[in-house]
Amino acid sequence: MPERLPYWFKKRMPQPGIMAEMNTLLGGLHLHTICQSAICPNIGDCFTRHTATFLILGNTCTRNCTFCAVSKGKPEPVDIREPQHVAEAVAKLGLKHVVITSVTRDDLPDGGAEHFASVIQLLKRQSPELTVEVLVPDFEGSLEALKIVMNAHPDVLNHNIETVPRLYPEVRPMADFNRSVELLKAARAMDPGVVTKSGIMVGLGETQDEVRETMASLRDAGCDLLTIGQYLQPSPQHHPVVSFIPPEQFEEYARTGRNMGFREVASAPLVRSSFEAATLYRKMNAGNG
Numbered sequence: 001m002p003e004r005l006p007y008w009f010k011k012r013m014p015q016p017g018i019m020a021e022m023n024t025l026l027g028g029l030h031l032h033t034i035c036q037s038a039i040c041p042n043i044g045d046c047f048t049r050h051t052a053t054f055l056i057l058g059n060t061c062t063r064n065c066t067f068c069a070v071s072k073g074k075p076e077p078v079d080i081r082e083p084q085h086v087a088e089a090v091a092k093l094g095l096k097h098v099v100i101t102s103v104t105r106d107d108l109p110d111g112g113a114e115h116f117a118s119v120i121q122l123l124k125r126q127s128p129e130l131t132v133e134v135l136v137p138d139f140e141g142s143l144e145a146l147k148i149v150m151n152a153h154p155d156v157l158n159h160n161i162e163t164v165p166r167l168y169p170e171v172r173p174m175a176d177f178n179r180s181v182e183l184l185k186a187a188r189a190m191d192p193g194v195v196t197k198s199g200i201m202v203g204l205g206e207t208q209d210e211v212r213e214t215m216a217s218l219r220d221a222g223c224d225l226l227t228i229g230q231y232l233q234p235s236p237q238h239h240p241v242v243s244f245i246p247p248e249q250f251e252e253y254a255r256t257g258r259n260m261g262f263r264e265v266a267s268a269p270l271v272r273s274s275f276e277a278a279t280l281y282r283k284m285n286a287g288n289g
Contacts, residue, residue, distance in 0.1 A: 005232075005244075006244050006246075006269075008247055008269055009041070009269060009270065011041065011044065011045075011270075012044075014043075014044030014045075014047060014048050015048065018047055018048050018050075019044070019047055022047040022050065022052065025089060025092060025093075026052070026089065029085040029086075029088055029089050030079070030081075030082075030085060031054060031055075031082070031085055031086065031089055032054070032055040032056075032058070032059045033052040033053055033054055033055050034053045034054075034055045034070075034101050034274065035047070035052050035053060037055055037059055037069065037070045037071070038068060038069050038070055038234075039069045039234050040272060040275070041232060041270060041272075042270060042272060042275045045275070046275065050093050050094070051093060051095060051278075052089075052093075053099040053100075053101055053135070053274040053277075054086050054089070054098070054099070054100050054101070055070075055101055055102060055103065056082055056086065056100060056101070056102045056112070056115060056116070056119060057075070057078060057082075057102040057103055057105050057108075057112045057115055058075045058076050058078070058079070058103055058105075059071055059103065060072065060073050060074065060075040060076065060103060061073075061075075061103035061104050062074075062075060062103070062104055062105060062106040062107055063104045063106070063137075063172075063174045063175070064173060064174055065162075065171065065172050065173075065174070065175070066170060066171055066172075066173070066238055066239040067162070067163075067171050067172075067201065067204070067231060067234075067238060067239050068234070068238075069234035069235070069238070070103055074107075075103065075105060075107060078105075078108070078112070078115055082115070082119070083115070083118045083119045083122045084122065086100065086119055086122075086123070087119075087122050087123055087126050090123060090126070090127070090130070091126065091127070095130070096129070096130060096131065096278065097130070097131045097132075097133065097277060097278035097281060098123065098130060098131075098132055098133065099133045099134075099135060099158075099274040099277045100116070100119055100120070100132065100133070100134050100135070101134070101135035101136075101158075101274065102115075102116065102135075102136070102137060103137075104137040104138075105137070106140060106174075110139070110142070110144070110145045110148060111137060111139040111140060111142060111145045112137075113139060113142075113145035113146070113148035113149050114148055116134055116136065116148075116149045116152070117148050117149055117151065117152035120132050120134065120149070120152035120153070120154050121152050124152075124153070131155040131156070131278075131281065132154050132155050132156070133154065133155060133156035133158060133197070133274075133277055133281070134149065134154045134156070134157060134158065135158040135159070135160065135273060135274060136149060136157065136158070136159055136183075137159075138159065138175060138176075138179055138180050138183055139183070140179075141176075141179045141182070141183070143186055146183060146186055146187060146190070147190060150187060150190040150191050150194065153191070153194075154194065155194070155195060155281075156194070156195045156196075156197055156225070156277075156281065157184075157187040157191075157194050157195070157196050157197070158196075158197040158198065158199070158225075158273060158274075159180060159183050159184055159187075159196075159197075159198055160180075160198055160199040160200075160273050161177070161180050161181070161198045161199070161200055161214060161217075161218060162175075162199070162200065162201055163200065163201055163204050163206060163214075164200075164206040164207075164210035164211065164213070164214045165177040165210075165214070166206070166210060167204055167205060167206060170204075170205075170239065171204060171239055177217075180198075181217055181218065181220075181221050182221075184196050184198060184218065184221045184222070184223050185221040185222060188221070188222040195224045195225060195263075195281070195284070196221075196222060196223050196224050196225070197223065197224060197225035197226070197227070197273075198218050198223050198225075198226060198227075199226070199227040199228070199229070199272070199273035200214060200215070200226070200227070200228045200229075201228075201229060201230070201231040202228060202229070202230060202231065202245045202250075202253075203230050203231040203241050203242060203243050203244060203245050204231050204239060204241075204242055205242040205243075208249070211228075211253060212253075212256060215253070215256065215257055215260060215262075216260060218262075219260045219261055219262060223262065224262065224263045224264075224284065225262065225263060225264050225265075225266075225280060225281075225284060226257050226262045226264075226265045226266070226267075227265075227266045227267070227271050227272065227273050227275075227280070228250060228253050228254070228257075228265070228266070228267040228268075228271060229267075229268065229269065229270060229271035229272050229273075229275075230244060230245055230250075230269040230270070244269075245269070247268065247269060250267040250268045250269060250271075251267065251268075253265070253267045254266075254267035263284045263287065264280055264283050264284040264287060266280050
């Protein structure tokens with residue numbers, strides 16, 4: 001396992017005052033972010049730009065994925081005030097594009113779908129011009145739960161495939177590759193106008209051919225947007241980094257993805273599914289213009 005980060009991971013330290021300002025805002029509204037909970041390396045960039053990816057349905061996940069830093073265990077009850085708190089934060093930050101994700105809540109009958117819908121609907125009422133991107137779990141394959149989310153009309157439906165099928169037993173033991181692909185396909189069928197999106201981590205032990213095959217599976221499902229980033233191990237207890245993929249390989253993946261027909265691809269070591277999501281969405285629309 002590699003011990004040191006390559007030079008291309010070096011980043012400037014964010015200003016403490018800005019970080020404190022964002023932490024105060026989020027803490028005051030009792031909100032979680034994936035930026036904080038997943039120990040994202042881009043948190044300084046996002047908080048400096050006064051943006052964040054909101055993590056709803058609590059801060060404890062019912063799944064045991066070996067790559068993820070989010071706490072695992074028995075979740076707390078759903079906070080019914082959370083949609084309003086998210087809406088307040090979005091208004092205070094002046095966001096034009098917002099990303100909402102969640103922990104996986106297999107303990108809930110609908111996996112949290114109604115809560116997702118409540119957040120989307122409230123944000124749309126508050127700011128009709130706002131574009132809302134949701135990064136959803138697989139809802140254990142429930143099309144009824146997915147339909148609840150789709151009926152709230154998000155602008156982007158994101159569900160991360162995360163890794164290649166061969167590594168699912170090690171990396172996502174409670175998930176299923178085909179189930180995730182089918183969710184993306186079903187979202188497109190439910191709303192042909194929605195933008196669908198997915199993300200892959202590399203450096204977990206996959207081969208280049210496996211990455212390309214996974215990309216092809218996503219395109220076959222009608223996926224529009226794709227993100228590819230380097231996996232970083234959150235702690236010694238998590239899945240190890242098998243390799244650091246050089247920037248040139250990420251560029252090759254981006255070219256391959258565009259040639260496959262993805263409407264836009266973000267592929268670089270520090271790319272994350274929600275990092276600069278607004279930029280990726282704008283680039284896609286600019287490309288269509």
